[in-house]
Amino acid sequence: MSNPKFETDGFACRVVDMKKEYVLKSETVRALRGVSFDVPEGDYVAIMGPSGSGKSTLLNMLGCLDKPTSGSLWLGSDDVATMNDDQLADIRSQRIGFVFQSYNLIQQLTVVENIQVPLFYQGKSLSKAQQLRSIELARMVGLAERLDHRPTQLSGGQQQRVAIARSLVNDPFFILADEPTGNLDSRTTEEILQLFEKLNNEGRTIILVTHEDEVSKRAKRVVRLKDGRLQWDRQNSQEVREAAAKYAIDNMPVEV
Amino acid sequence: MNIWLGTIQLGVKSLWLHPLRSLLTVLGIFIGVASVIWLLAISKGIGDEAQRQIESLGADTIMIRTIKPPSEKMSAQGLTPYGLTREEFDLLSTSIPTVKSALPIRELRRQFQYRDRKLDGRLVGCTPEYFEVNRMEMADGHFISDAENFSMATNCVLSAKMAERLFWHEDPIGKRIYLPENQDFYFVVGVLKPKGATAAVGGSMAAQDFSNDVYIPIRTLHQRIGDMVMVSRSGSREGEIIELNQITLRVAEVSDVKRTADLVESALSSHEKMEDISVVVPLELLEQARTTRAMFMLFMGMIAAISLLVGGIGIMNIMLATVTERTREIGIRRALGAKRRDIIRQFLVETSVLSLAGGITGILFGLLCGPAVNGARALANIWFSEQMADLPEVVRTVQPSIVPESIPGAFLISLIVGLVFGIYPATRAAKMNPIEALRHE
Numbered sequence: 001m002s003n004p005k006f007e008t009d010g011f012a013c014r015v016v017d018m019k020k021e022y023v024l025k026s027e028t029v030r031a032l033r034g035v036s037f038d039v040p041e042g043d044y045v046a047i048m049g050p051s052g053s054g055k056s057t058l059l060n061m062l063g064c065l066d067k068p069t070s071g072s073l074w075l076g077s078d079d080v081a082t083m084n085d086d087q088l089a090d091i092r093s094q095r096i097g098f099v100f101q102s103y104n105l106i107q108q109l110t111v112v113e114n115i116q117v118p119l120f121y122q123g124k125s126l127s128k129a130q131q132l133r134s135i136e137l138a139r140m141v142g143l144a145e146r147l148d149h150r151p152t153q154l155s156g157g158q159q160q161r162v163a164i165a166r167s168l169v170n171d172p173f174f175i176l177a178d179e180p181t182g183n184l185d186s187r188t189t190e191e192i193l194q195l196f197e198k199l200n201n202e203g204r205t206i207i208l209v210t211h212e213d214e215v216s217k218r219a220k221r222v223v224r225l226k227d228g229r230l231q232w233d234r235q236n237s238q239e240v241r242e243a244a245a246k247y248a249i250d251n252m253p254v255e256v
Numbered sequence: 257m258n259i260w261l262g263t264i265q266l267g268v269k270s271l272w273l274h275p276l277r278s279l280l281t282v283l284g285i286f287i288g289v290a291s292v293i294w295l296l297a298i299s300k301g302i303g304d305e306a307q308r309q310i311e312s313l314g315a316d317t318i319m320i321r322t323i324k325p326p327s328e329k330m331s332a333q334g335l336t337p338y339g340l341t342r343e344e345f346d347l348l349s350t351s352i353p354t355v356k357s358a359l360p361i362r363e364l365r366r367q368f369q370y371r372d373r374k375l376d377g378r379l380v381g382c383t384p385e386y387f388e389v390n391r392m393e394m395a396d397g398h399f400i401s402d403a404e405n406f407s408m409a410t411n412c413v414l415s416a417k418m419a420e421r422l423f424w425h426e427d428p429i430g431k432r433i434y435l436p437e438n439q440d441f442y443f444v445v446g447v448l449k450p451k452g453a454t455a456a457v458g459g460s461m462a463a464q465d466f467s468n469d470v471y472i473p474i475r476t477l478h479q480r481i482g483d484m485v486m487v488s489r490s491g492s493r494e495g496e497i498i499e500l501n502q503i504t505l506r507v508a509e510v511s512d513v514k515r516t517a518d519l520v521e522s523a524l525s526s527h528e529k530m531e532d533i534s535v536v537v538p539l540e541l542l543e544q545a546r547t548t549r550a551m552f553m554l555f556m557g558m559i560a561a562i563s564l565l566v567g568g569i570g571i572m573n574i575m576l577a578t579v580t581e582r583t584r585e586i587g588i589r590r591a592l593g594a595k596r597r598d599i600i601r602q603f604l605v606e607t608s609v610l611s612l613a614g615g616i617t618g619i620l621f622g623l624l625c626g627p628a629v630n631g632a633r634a635l636a637n638i639w640f641s642e643q644m645a646d647l648p649e650v651v652r653t654v655q656p657s658i659v660p661e662s663i664p665g666a667f668l669i670s671l672i673v674g675l676v677f678g679i680y681p682a683t684r685a686a687k688m689n690p691i692e693a694l695r696h697e
Contacts, residue, residue, distance in 0.1 A: 108269045
């Protein structure tokens with residue numbers, strides 16, 4: 001499946017002239033009209049855009065939940081656009097770490113079991129190392145004391161941290177975060193963003209979809225979509241990022 | 257195969273999230289499986305009882321009985337002899353090669369007296385074969401012998417109840433009983449052990465109650481009482497002339513029974529006009545009873561199957577609700593790498609866990625059928641003894657007998673119910689678009 005035209009080493013994913021059309025009754029909605037960009041390993045990309053810009057569609061494509069009508073999505077040396085449903089499921093369980101706006105933990109499972117879900121669907125039994133790794137990840141997000149808690153016993157921020165630990169358990173090509181701070185207050189938002197920064201500094205690739213400027217300014221790079229096309233794609237300077245972080249901390253409401 | 261184990265664990269956890277709902281669903285299957293086992297066990301118990309009663313008549317016998325012909329066939333004046341004759345007995349017992357032994361029987365209602373105790377009972381004239389054919393057992397003394405029959409001895413054998421009621425705690429052997437209607441005495445030479453009544457089968461044979469019987473040699477009966485019997489009834493006297501009430505033939509090979517019966521019927525074809533005999537072949541009754549029992553069990557099984565079906569629909573119903581309720585979970589799992597078949601497996605495992613839980617508990621409860629029925633009957637006997645006495649014999653005595661095949665059968669059926677009724681909800685869950693499922697609130 002590898003295509004020699006593309007050098008994929010060093011890239012978490014590459015989007016090449018991606019188009020997506022939906023047919024609704026007689027009308028064809030062109031959600032993506034040819035989008036191309038690369039995400040190098042270790043990058044921290046914020047995808048922005050108003051509603052209707054194709055942001056969600058792109059997110060679904062990047063998450064391998066849907067296939068583009070035309071164009072390619074390279075993950076490593078594989079073009080995801082040509083894969084069938086089962087192969088896509090394998091890609092999701094092995095190469096992508098999802099973080100959702102509404103945490104999306106499974107209610108009947110404990111913290112540590114939630115973290116292990118992607119491994120469960122890799123079809124092999126859990127190795128000792130994987131067990132230890134999921135506990136280590138829980139510790140990393142600060143939930144080592146709550147391994148046996150259920151999602152309902154956790155706060156929103158804690159749930160999101162479990163979700164982040166879950167997104168890392170399969171050692172993915174990139175973390176795909178869809179409005180990860182959308183349901184959180186500013187203090188917890190800051191916690192989560194700091195966690196992302198820490199992970200990024202450790203070399204993790206993060207793709208974050210957001211509509212908040214404050215959040216996008218924290219990323220290294222912002223990709224903005226409009227009407228299904230790339231509007232602009234620019235790097236955030238170190239100063240912008242630091243200023244945004246400082247602003248967030250300074251404007252945090254004082255706890256009474 | 258760890259994914260299966262994991263899925264089963266997960267299934268149990270998911271079901272445990274709604275304990276009451278799962279319990280009620282399990283209850284549906286539980287009732288279905290238990291009723292399969294119970295209904296089959298009870299109907300088999302009833303069938304066995306009927307079969308046992310017919311078998312006690314003997315599968316190798318053919319009975320020819322004298323019946324009172326319709327009154328328009330009798331001549332208006334005088335007495336018309338009817339029924340089996342001694343001549344016919346000789347013919348049947350000697351000319352049919354497949355007949356092993358033949359037993360003539362003459363029965364009369366008579367009063368018996370010992371000292372001042374009088375009892376109504378049945379006087380049976382017979383030969384020694386009677387003892388064997390009816391599977392009797394002696395409590396004391398001996399049964400009528402060939403020698404006694406030949407010499408027309410005035411000896412008799414009493415049934416257990418007759419002996420007890422006439423003699424109380426005296427030893428009847430060697431004593432004489434008196435027949436007031438014939439002004440005749442008979443020596444008691446034997447007493448039988450108590451014996452249960454035989455079945456009334458197929459309408460052609462009344463139930464035989466042996467408890468009030470007195471047996472004497474048939475030749476003695478013929479000589480001392482004769483064929484004509486007069487009975488005074490409400491002022492007028494009625495009489496009848498009958499030589500034999502019954503001939504019981506035993507056939508050497510059971511496989512010859514039907515042919516022999518055909519032969520007997522053609523030999524006795526002269527009775528067709530009078531309609532004064534009937535031929536009863538227990539083997540045929542037995543086969544009839546077997547067919548009836550099979551039909552009965554099939555019918556009961558179908559009723560139970562319907563309750564299983566209802567249980568299965570219950571599972572499907574609850575799983576469809578669950579699938580809708582857990583749409584989001586399905587979306588999450590799909591996003592995290594679950595394939596369609598993983599989702600199908602998850603829901604099928606859940607339905608199977610539900611139905612197997614119902615199946616296994618249902619089987620355990622089903623195994624309690626025998627003790628439970630007996631216990632309930634014992635309690636009912638204590639609390640409602642009067643009403644219980646009015647109930648049919650079969651209710652008071654039936655012993656449920658668990659059909660061995662029903663246990664693995666019920667297990668298999670409950671598994672199949674779980675799978676079949678789980679398939680639709682599971683495929684519906686798996687067909688969901690993960691993107692839309694994730695968006696589901």
